[in-house]
Amino acid sequence: MTVSYKQASETDIEDIAPLVEALGYDFNFAVVYKTFKSLQTRGDSLVIATSNGQILGMVQTLVDVRIAEGISGEIVSLCVLPSFRSKGIAKNLINTARAILVSKGCSTLRVRANDERKEVKDIYIRIGFEHIKKQNVLMQKIVQ
Numbered sequence: 001m002t003v004s005y006k007q008a009s010e011t012d013i014e015d016i017a018p019l020v021e022a023l024g025y026d027f028n029f030a031v032v033y034k035t036f037k038s039l040q041t042r043g044d045s046l047v048i049a050t051s052n053g054q055i056l057g058m059v060q061t062l063v064d065v066r067i068a069e070g071i072s073g074e075i076v077s078l079c080v081l082p083s084f085r086s087k088g089i090a091k092n093l094i095n096t097a098r099a100i101l102v103s104k105g106c107s108t109l110r111v112r113a114n115d116e117r118k119e120v121k122d123i124y125i126r127i128g129f130e131h132i133k134k135q136n137v138l139m140q141k142i143v144q
């Protein structure tokens with residue numbers, strides 16, 4: 001199986017529905033399309049893995065700019081379709097994302113793994129990440 005890695009364009013949005021759902025979210029085309037346009041405007045990228053016209057995996061890059069910590073690359077929304085896992089697709093998606101973030105001036109790459117998904121942290125460590133800290137994430141609704 002030959003898998004290609006490239007930045008997604010708006011014509012790919014409909015086909016990422018199974019990946020959004022595999023991450024545990026509902027897929028609403030209008031919402032995801034608008035989000036994709038916003039991430040493009042910010043200069044972020046959505047990298048996809050494709051084979052025979054099917055999208056098998058995705059990862060989003062973002063550049064996190066903080067006054068105290070500096071500029072760091074981050075990957076979010078990494079997902080590979082269940083029947084295509086353990087074939088190195090996530091590793092290649094991350095390699096592609098890493099190259100994009102290096103080209104944007106990032107010298108470190110960060111990922112946040114949900115503590116409830118124990119195996120995911122192990123996968124990142126296999127890929128070369130180092131566990132640096134545990135955090136609590138809090139949220140507040142600011143528009144009713």
Ligand SMILES: CC(C)(COP(=O)(O)OP(=O)(O)OC[C@H]1O[C@@H](n2cnc3c(N)ncnc32)[C@H](O)[C@@H]1OP(=O)(O)O)[C@@H](O)C(=O)NCCC(=O)NCCS
Binds near residue numbers: 080089114123126
């Ligand atoms: C996490 C996920 C993206 C991994 O995708 P994948 O394509 O199967 O990963 P890869 O095949 O590239 O594997 C990368 C490394 O992790 C290892 N690995 C893969 N699955 C593993 C598992 N379940 N447990 C432990 N290690 C695993 C592989 O052996 C490989 O290591 P190696 O290079 O030393 O052999 C995929 O399981 C997934 O989509 N999960 C659901 C969504 C999710 O949890 N995303 C992460 C959000 S933070």
